[in-house]
Amino acid sequence: MIVVKDLVRQFxxxxxxxxxxxxxxxxxxKGSLASIVGKSGSGKSTLLSLLGALDKPTSGDVxxxxxxxxxxxxxxxxxxxxxxxxxxxxQFNLIPNLSAVDNVMLPMEFAGMRKAARLQRARExxxxxxxxxEKHSRRTNRLSGGEQQRVAIARALxxxxxxxxxxxPTGNLxxxxxxxxxxxxxxxxxxxxxxxxxxxxxxxxxxxxxRCFRLQQGRLTEEVRTGLRR
Amino acid sequence: xxxxxxxxxxxxxxxxxxAAVVAVxxxxxxxxxxxxxxxxxxxxxxxxxxxxxxxxxxxxxxxxQGFEGGGExxxxxxxxxxxxxxxxxxxxxxxxxxLQTTTTTGSTDAxxxxxxxxxxxxxxxxQQATVSTNxxxxxxxxxxxxxxxxxxxxxxxxxxxxxxxxxxxxxVDSTGKALEITSGTGLGDYTSSEAKALVGTSLAEKxxxxxGSTFTIQDKTFTITGIFDAGTAFGxxxxxxxxxxxxxxxxxxxxxxxxxxxxxxxENVDSTKTAVQDALGTDxxxxxxxxxxxxxxxxSLDSVKNISxxxxxxxxxxxxxxIMLIMVMLVRERRxxxxxxxxxxxxxxTIGLQFVLESLVLVALGSVVGAVIASLASxxxxxxxxxxxxxxxxxxxxxxxxxxxxxxxxxxxxxGGMPGGGMGGGQGxxxxxxxxxxxxxxxxxxxxxxxxxxxxxxAVAIIGALVPALLTARIRPIEVLRGE
Numbered sequence: 001m002i003v004v005k006d007l008v009r010q011f012x013x014x015x016x017x018x019x020x021x022x023x024x025x026x027x028x029x030k031g032s033l034a035s036i037v038g039k040s041g042s043g044k045s046t047l048l049s050l051l052g053a054l055d056k057p058t059s060g061d062v063x064x065x066x067x068x069x070x071x072x073x074x075x076x077x078x079x080x081x082x083x084x085x086x087x088x089x090x091q092f093n094l095i096p097n098l099s100a101v102d103n104v105m106l107p108m109e110f111a112g113m114r115k116a117a118r119l120q121r122a123r124e125x126x127x128x129x130x131x132x133x134e135k136h137s138r139r140t141n142r143l144s145g146g147e148q149q150r151v152a153i154a155r156a157l158x159x160x161x162x163x164x165x166x167x168x169p170t171g172n173l174x175x176x177x178x179x180x181x182x183x184x185x186x187x188x189x190x191x192x193x194x195x196x197x198x199x200x201x202x203x204x205x206x207x208x209x210x211r212c213f214r215l216q217q218g219r220l221t222e223e224v225r226t227g228l229r230r
Numbered sequence: 231x232x233x234x235x236x237x238x239x240x241x242x243x244x245x246x247x248x249a250a251v252v253a254v255x256x257x258x259x260x261x262x263x264x265x266x267x268x269x270x271x272x273x274x275x276x277x278x279x280x281x282x283x284x285x286x287x288x289x290x291x292x293x294x295q296g297f298e299g300g301g302e303x304x305x306x307x308x309x310x311x312x313x314x315x316x317x318x319x320x321x322x323x324x325x326x327x328x329l330q331t332t333t334t335t336g337s338t339d340a341x342x343x344x345x346x347x348x349x350x351x352x353x354x355x356x357q358q359a360t361v362s363t364n365x366x367x368x369x370x371x372x373x374x375x376x377x378x379x380x381x382x383x384x385x386x387x388x389x390x391x392x393x394x395x396x397x398x399x400x401x402v403d404s405t406g407k408a409l410e411i412t413s414g415t416g417l418g419d420y421t422s423s424e425a426k427a428l429v430g431t432s433l434a435e436k437x438x439x440x441x442g443s444t445f446t447i448q449d450k451t452f453t454i455t456g457i458f459d460a461g462t463a464f465g466x467x468x469x470x471x472x473x474x475x476x477x478x479x480x481x482x483x484x485x486x487x488x489x490x491x492x493x494x495x496x497e498n499v500d501s502t503k504t505a506v507q508d509a510l511g512t513d514x515x516x517x518x519x520x521x522x523x524x525x526x527x528x529x530s531l532d533s534v535k536n537i538s539x540x541x542x543x544x545x546x547x548x549x550x551x552x553i554m555l556i557m558v559m560l561v562r563e564r565r566x567x568x569x570x571x572x573x574x575x576x577x578x579x580t581i582g583l584q585f586v587l588e589s590l591v592l593v594a595l596g597s598v599v600g601a602v603i604a605s606l607a608s609x610x611x612x613x614x615x616x617x618x619x620x621x622x623x624x625x626x627x628x629x630x631x632x633x634x635x636x637x638x639x640x641x642x643x644x645x646g647g648m649p650g651g652g653m654g655g656g657q658g659x660x661x662x663x664x665x666x667x668x669x670x671x672x673x674x675x676x677x678x679x680x681x682x683x684x685x686x687x688x689a690v691a692i693i694g695a696l697v698p699a700l701l702t703a704r705i706r707p708i709e710v711l712r713g714e
Contacts, residue, residue: 054573055708075577082575089711093570097243098236109232110575155574 002028002051002163002195007060009046020046021057022218028211030162031193033186035206038215044199045167047215051197052085052165053077064162082110086156086194088185090168092148096141100126100151103140107158118158125154128191129184146177153184157192164189166198170205182208233580237587241595248592251556255549255596260603262545263675263683267604268612269538270679276531285496286406287503288518289489289510301514304486308510312491315505317498323486324404325397325476329363329447329469331390359480360392364446367391368432368467393433394468395447396487397476403460406490409470414441414456423474427452430466431459447471448479491517496528534615546686549596550694553589557698561585561705569707582699589695590688597684604683605675 009021020043028034038044049055051062053069061070064084072080086107087093094103101122108118126136129150140148149169156164166185170178182198182205189196198209206212213220242248289312293301306323313321369391396404401416403409409416409428417426427447429439434457439445443454452471460466477483493502499519507517561568571581 049708049711052573054706054711078572078575078577081573087573089570093566093573093711095567095570097239106571106576107574110577110580115232159575 001030001065002197003063004051005061005063007047007050007062008058009043009050009055010058019218021050024060024215024218024220026213026220026222028163028195028197030195031189032211033189033196033198033209034211034213035198035200035209036213036215036220037200037203037206040201042215043218044201044215047220048165048167048197048199051163052087053080082107083159084162086158086161086164088149088152088156088164088166088169090171092140092145092152092172094140094148094151094155097139099137100131100140100143100147100154101136103151104154104158107155111159121158122154125157126151128157128188129154145173146180149173149177149181150184153181153188157188157194160192160194162195164194164196166196168200169198170200170202178202178205233584234587237584238591240584240588241591248595251552251592252595252599255552255592256599256603258545258549258552259593259596259600259684259687260607261600262542262549262687263600263604263680264608264611265538265542265545266683266686267608267675267679268615269535269542270676271608271612271674272531272535272538272616276528276535279528279531285493285499287491287493287499287506288406289491289506290487290516290518292512292514292516303482304489304515305484306486307484308515309486309489311509312489312506315502315509317494317502318491318506319494320400320492322398322400322402322406322490322492323473324399324488324490325473325480325482325485326404326487327395327397327447327476327480328360329365329393329395330360331366331393332362332364359482361395361448361479363393363395363448365393365429365433365437365469367393368430368436369463391467394464395471395476395479396468397471397473397479399473402490403465403470404488404490406492409458410460411456412459414454416456417470417472418455420472421474422472423478424472425450425452425475426455426471428456428458428470429454430468431457432463432466433468450479531616534612538612538615542683546690549593549687550690553593553691553694554697556592557585557589557695558701560588561698561701565705566711568702568705569709569711572705572707573711578703581702582696585699585702586692586695589691589698593688593691597687600687601675601680601684604680608675 004024004026007021007024008019010017010019012018020041022043024047036044036047046055050057053062053072057070061068063069064080067080069077069080095106098106101119104122104125105118108121113121123133123136127133131147131150131154135143135147140151143151149172153164153169156166164185169185170181173181185196185198186208188194196209198205200206211222213222289304289308291301291304304323309321309323312318367390371391394404398404399420401409401411401420411428412431414428417424417428427445429437429445434440434443434454437445439454439457441454441456444451445454446452447469458466458470460468471479473486474483477485491502491506493499503517503519507515510517568581572578
């Protein structure tokens with residue numbers, strides 16, 4: 001279970017204080033698929049960074065399965081990202097000179113898994129995200145956008161994280177590929193019992209998630225409960 | 231894929247750039263290795279020169295150096311005075327004898343006689359005692375020997391050359407160099423009067439002597455304990471006995487022909503020479519320094535050594551800076567990738583290690599090519615360095631060496647005319663050979679030097695790569711991923 005308590009992140013910009021995240025609180029059950037929508041600059045990505053421990057909040061806390069992130073040292077936050085978080089980025093952010101399978105193996109290598117075990121798991125994950133086996137050993141810069149995003153999702157699942165944070169996962173994909181990706185995330189959430197939080201400005205995409213939050217001027221409101229998923 | 235495999239892969243990510251980086255590194259590393267090789271070669275040559283010439287001074291009686299002379303002989307008390315001078319590590323006294331073959335002297339009185347050294351023939355005038363022996367000289371008189379024996383227009387009957395005998399206080403020859411004993415052993419205690427002798431190879435061969443054989447001097451039987459090789463026909467026509475024994479044979483128990491003074495370092499030779507001269511008095515002894523020109527030559531070589539060491543360090547630093555700049559560039563170029571790696575759980579040290587290993591892959595490639603460059607260029611670089619630093623010295627040395635030889639009667643310095651102990655072993659040899667010694671530095675890439683050089687290169691590369699590796703720790707993933 002993910003609990004976000006009165007999360008605030010503020011920046012100084014000259015004389016002004018900007019609060020892209022201003023007192024955000026919500027809870028997500030394990031295995032849920034949720035989305036956050038909002039305009040550009042509304043603080044969606046900042047909120048995601050706080051949840052993924054890429055950034056530290058000015059105040060407030062994120063509690064994952066009872067463990068508070070507030071006050072954790074950098075080393076512990078790195079461990080948290082490695083063990084409990086999976087990231088899916090709009091730009092995919094794969095290592096271009098590595099193959100698909102090598103990219104998926106990276107988080108497992110950082111977690112200290114043995115080579116044979118991580119190779120087997122990487123291939124299984126790539127099969128789950130329906131990447132053509134012929135392309136498993138292909139460098140990711142030679143894959144299409146949709147294929148790269150599938151590899152990125154497989155990489156996010158590598159260490160069986162509790163929470164997958166997807167930042168505009170379909171932003172660089174055509175509509176059909178984007179729908180496939182959302183279906184994939186939805187099925188993975190269900191199959192792996194993994195909590196997935198998708199940040200998007202695509203309202204139609206958000207409609208396909210179980211819960212949808214709207215972020216406006218740093219404040220979060222739950223806009224719609226579609227009832228499609230928990 | 232391990233960190234190492236990923237580092238190797240990253241090193242070849244951009245092949246053209248990698249080739250360019252390796253080429254630049256190879257030049258720097260090659261230059262560093264070539265300079266190290268030159269440094270080692272010159273260092274070895276300096277050691278060789280110091281070892282060959284030694285840090286020795288030769289002390290002769292005042293006015294007794296050369297072919298004419300007089301004055302008072304040196305004494306053991308003066309040897310003790312010399313030994314007490316600062317920076318003197320040892321003083322070896324010698325006593326020169328002239329052995330005349332009994333059969334050629336015929337009915338000549340075999341008793342010891344003090345004779346002035348014949349002009350052109352012997353060392354310090356009045357110093358050499360002529361004593362009889364049953365040995366036959368290994369050198370035939372020939373034209374030179376008979377000319378020296380001539381008296382005006384009257385040609386005397388063919389004669390046999392005398393044999394040089396020297397009493398020594400340590401296992402060194404009359405110039406202070408260690409004796410090269412090819413068979414048998416030394417004389418043991420050089421401070422005691424024992425009927426033991428060392429003979430030169432040609433003298434032993436001429437007289438059919440081996441270790442354990444005996445011969446006589448002044449009717450006293452001497453046992454040969456060893457046979458030495460002096461490297462020259464003249465030097466091998468010689469006998470060495472202990473100093474007290476030679477003094478007894480000459481019936482001058484307190485006298486020395488020369489003293490070989492060893493100084494603790496080349497730098498102290500000049501000052502010690504002055505100190506010894508002051509201690510003994512200019513009216514008592516002449517102190518000569520055989521290696522003055524070679525000291526200048528060694529000084530030039532030391533300059534080359536210093537220059538090559540500075541160039542080695544500079545080239546090494548250049549390689550380190552190249553690595554640092556390249557890796558800083560790569561870190562800046564891959565900020566996003568580093569941010570992603572951190573976002574998916576990579577530790578700072580894992581990423582830092584990856585960049586250090588990547589730099590070492592580049593250095594390894596540069597070292598291989600650099601070693602080839604060094605093996606091809608080190609000889610030329612060393613020669614160029616030496617020739618540019620020693621041309622003047624070598625020219626001066628050659629000129630002075632030749633001049634000294636020319637000053638001798640008939641130019642026969644190394645020939646059979648002058649027994650050891652008379653002139654400090656004939657100084658024209660080392661003087662004349664200085665230029666050859668300088669230009670004969672052989673710079674070859676030995677595995678040891680190569681290993682040392684490459685170890686230094688890798689150490690510098692690691693230091694150079696640590697800076698960008700530490701930079702990666704400062705990259706915050708949120709900053710590089712904010713563009714998402």
